[in-house]
Amino acid sequence: MPDALWTGYRFREVDADGWSTFWRLDPRGQATGLHDWHGRADRPGHRLWSRAATPAGVRASWRTTATEVRLELRAALDIYTKLAPVDFLVNGELYRRHELEIGEQQLVVDLPGDDVDLTIWLPQAGAIAVRTTSFTGDAIPSPPTGPRWLTYGSSITQCTGAYGPSETWPALVARRHGWDLTAMGFSGECHLDPIAARTIRDTPARLISLCLGINIYGGATFSGRTLPGQVESFLHTVRDGHPHTPIVLITPLVAPEHEGKPNEVGLTLDDVRACIELGARSLADPDLQLIDGRTILTPEEAKALYADDLHPGPDGYRLIADRLAPLLTLPL
Structure with missing residues (x-):
C-alpha cells in the first residue's frame, strides 16, 4: 500500500506485520512510546500522541469500475474516546457508513460497478491501523488536486x-x-x-x-x-x-x-x-x-x-x- 494512496497525515509507521498507523504529528525523535498501541509515553502530555495517531481527516481516493472494495483494518479504543465509523463516498456523496468493532476486521462494500470516484475516510476517533485495500475490478488511485x-x-x-x-x-x-x-x-x-x-x-x-x-x-x-x-x-x-x-x-x-x-x-x-x-x-x-x-x-x-x-x-x-x-x- 504506497504512501501516495492516503493523504492527510504527517508520518506513516508500518509495523512488521504490514499494519500502517497514520500519525498527524511526526513522532520520530520524540519519547512517544511509538510502538505502544495506546500511545503511552514517558513524558508529560503523552495524550497528545494518542490523539496524533488517530487518523482524523485521513482518506484515499480512486477512480474505479470495481464491484467491490475490501479494507483490512484494525481498531482499538484510545484513551477517553470511542470508535468512529469508516465512510465510503461515491462521487462525493456518502455511499456507505461502516461501523467498526474492536480488533482486526475486513470491511467489504459493494460498489456500483460503474466508472465512479470512490473516497474512503478513516475514523476520526479511535486507534486505527490499516493493512490492505483491494478491489474486485479496476481502480486507479486519484490523489488530491486542490489546494x-x-x-x-x-x-x-x-x-x-x-x-x-x-x-x-x-x-x-x-x-x-x-x-x-x-x-x-x-x-x-x-x-x-x-x-x-x-x-x-x-x-x-x-x-x-x-x-x-x-x-x-x-x-x-x-x-x-x-x-x-x-x-x-x-x-x-x-x-x-x-x-x-x-x-x-x-x-x-x-x-x-x-x-x-x-x-x-x-x-x-x-x-x-x-x-x-x-x-x-x-x-x-x-x-x-x-x-x-x-x-x-x-x-x-x-x-x-x-x-x-x-x-x-x-x-x-x-x-x-x-x-x-x-x-x-x-x-x-
Missing part, C-alpha cells in the same frame, strides 16, 4: 461526535471547497505545543486555520501573563515556514455553561479570547485574520446543538461548517 488547507484545534476540530469522518466540520468545509485537508484536531490537547507549530511550519499549505483557547481554558495551561506570548511564539514558528500564507485564527466558540467562570488561573473564556487576540495582533501581520468564535454559533444554538456543556453534536458540526465555509477562503 491544501491545514487546520489545528481541539476536540471541536477533531469532531469525535460527528456522524462520521466525512461530516466533521473540517471535512465538510474541505469537500465544499475542493480542498486537500490536513486536520490537526487533537481532543483535549490543543495547548500550543511546539511540535504542533513545527508540523504546521513544515507542511506546505495554501491556507492555515487555528482554533485556539478552549483547551487552554479547561486545562488552565497559561495565565494572563503568559498566554499572549505563547500565541505570539506559536505564530512566529508557523510564519517561519509560511511567510505569506493566509492564517485564520478563531477564538473559542461560545460555551454557555462556562462563560464568565474563572478557571484555576483566574481566566474566563473572554479573558482567554482577549489574550489570544493580543498575542495575534502583536505580530501586526496583514495576512492574519481573527474570527471571534462567539460569532459562529449563538448561545441559543449552542444550547440546542451541544451534546454536553462544551462539545457540539453532529448537527452542531454541520452548522459550524456552514458558518465557517464562507469565512475560510483563498485569495484570488
Whole structure:
C-alpha cells in the first residue's frame, strides 16, 4: 500500500506485520512510546500522541469500475474516546457508513460497478491501523488536486461526535471547497505545543486555520501573563515556514455553561479570547485574520446543538461548517 494512496497525515509507521498507523504529528525523535498501541509515553502530555495517531481527516481516493472494495483494518479504543465509523463516498456523496468493532476486521462494500470516484475516510476517533485495500475490478488511485488547507484545534476540530469522518466540520468545509485537508484536531490537547507549530511550519499549505483557547481554558495551561506570548511564539514558528500564507485564527466558540467562570488561573473564556487576540495582533501581520468564535454559533444554538456543556453534536458540526465555509477562503 504506497504512501501516495492516503493523504492527510504527517508520518506513516508500518509495523512488521504490514499494519500502517497514520500519525498527524511526526513522532520520530520524540519519547512517544511509538510502538505502544495506546500511545503511552514517558513524558508529560503523552495524550497528545494518542490523539496524533488517530487518523482524523485521513482518506484515499480512486477512480474505479470495481464491484467491490475490501479494507483490512484494525481498531482499538484510545484513551477517553470511542470508535468512529469508516465512510465510503461515491462521487462525493456518502455511499456507505461502516461501523467498526474492536480488533482486526475486513470491511467489504459493494460498489456500483460503474466508472465512479470512490473516497474512503478513516475514523476520526479511535486507534486505527490499516493493512490492505483491494478491489474486485479496476481502480486507479486519484490523489488530491486542490489546494491544501491545514487546520489545528481541539476536540471541536477533531469532531469525535460527528456522524462520521466525512461530516466533521473540517471535512465538510474541505469537500465544499475542493480542498486537500490536513486536520490537526487533537481532543483535549490543543495547548500550543511546539511540535504542533513545527508540523504546521513544515507542511506546505495554501491556507492555515487555528482554533485556539478552549483547551487552554479547561486545562488552565497559561495565565494572563503568559498566554499572549505563547500565541505570539506559536505564530512566529508557523510564519517561519509560511511567510505569506493566509492564517485564520478563531477564538473559542461560545460555551454557555462556562462563560464568565474563572478557571484555576483566574481566566474566563473572554479573558482567554482577549489574550489570544493580543498575542495575534502583536505580530501586526496583514495576512492574519481573527474570527471571534462567539460569532459562529449563538448561545441559543449552542444550547440546542451541544451534546454536553462544551462539545457540539453532529448537527452542531454541520452548522459550524456552514458558518465557517464562507469565512475560510483563498485569495484570488
